[in-house]
Amino acid sequence: MDLQALKIFKAVANEGGIARAANVLNCVQSNVSTRLRQLESRLGIQLFHRRNGRLVITSEGLQLLDYAERILKLADEAQSVVRGGGEPAGKLRIGATEVTVTAHLPRLLASFHRRFPKVEMTIETGSIEQVMKAILADRLDIALLPSRVMTGELAEEEAFDDELLLITDSNHPAVLSTADLKDCSFLAFRQDGFHRARFENWLAGVKPKITLEFSALEVIIACVAAGMGVSLIPRSLIESRNLASLIKCHTLPADIASDPVRIAWRKEIVRHRARDEFIRCLKGH
Template identity: 45%
Template structure:
């Protein structure tokens, strides 16, 4: 098996489509299909079931994918090893919580791009649980997520501490605890968001019911709906400060055990060397 064929197979498995895999690999679609057919013929197994334009990986394909990941990773590590101290280049895929991307990353990304203009930066945002899976599935090279992280497959380092605040509409009275916002709708990101879990835990720990949870895709939408009186939310104070949104809502201080949350940078433990990634990690220490 050639590494190039395994790379094509892996990309088709990740994209679920020959067309999308061809675009990602900068190859013509017929070449990708031909190489995939050749690989199946050489192995004597069906790697994908075709359903229209979708490619559904088979059990045999899933087993091969595990080996393809390892072989391609070892090949990349071997190249970096023999080249020695390689200058960061190529693509760096970064995962980040949306609020972190808005409040913390612009300065870091700008400085990194100026220092390493040959690195192509790709940013994927989402909740913590989603981002951890993206790292584990080799979809991103590293991610900024909320602690605690209990995955032995991942290396992790703390990068900063956020202060979370409770948001209510501007006319709401003082908030000393969950009872002061009882039966309010909780506004947050989709399931898997660590900040949303903290807000739900704050209510549950006090034995105070809330009306329901409404999910949103952006923090701007959450803040806008809080300002309109739709419910309450939990958000890093830094986001409100940088975006000048403090006048549209009220920010209520929370107890330290709820408010203080550490943001961690995580990456796969079994990929010890990655020039572009390692330079990005080092940029947070500057």
């Protein structure tokens, strides 16, 4: 199958029209139209419905789009491997939970960008399930997650381990047992089900009074400092933001405190220079 035809088809599908695709591809509209018709003729299927001057992708077109994206990605990988050395360049799509992004990625991304300025990074955040779906759908090149992925389609390994701390307001007494938290509210990132489950497992049946969800670390810290509730936060985040003067930090049992960050990527993408260099940076974090 012609790679250029697949590139044109993918551009039309992504842009939703011939004119916009031609602009993205920096070629004339007639060339895009001709190559698209030739591809449809060769395959014997209709890839787009033509409706009132608009192109709407067909179900067969959606199937081909999935393969086209993977084929083009593998072609880029093959070219990179054959060429060998040189500085990593191109796109690197990174997915992570909100906590991981906030706690670990800012310094990592800055360091990686200084070393490899030609790599264009994009970050997608979401719950563990959302990030997993995105990497399985090939919308991400690498994912950073706080738990094992448990699927044969992905390769994974641990990048580094952080320590979770229980944070309370400065006047909160020492937490000697889980019973001391039975009347507390738990403050969590909106999509962070992992740390919330870790907290509830630690309480072993002593449910928090209520779980409140927030989308920003600063809001969680401010609410904890004001005595609104407690939360679990990685030590590295507290230290990097100098938050110890605003809140009180309590150590946790080792099995609860361990906060590993794992990396995952699609097994069939054996080589991806930007991704591989990013993994090396992660391991040195």
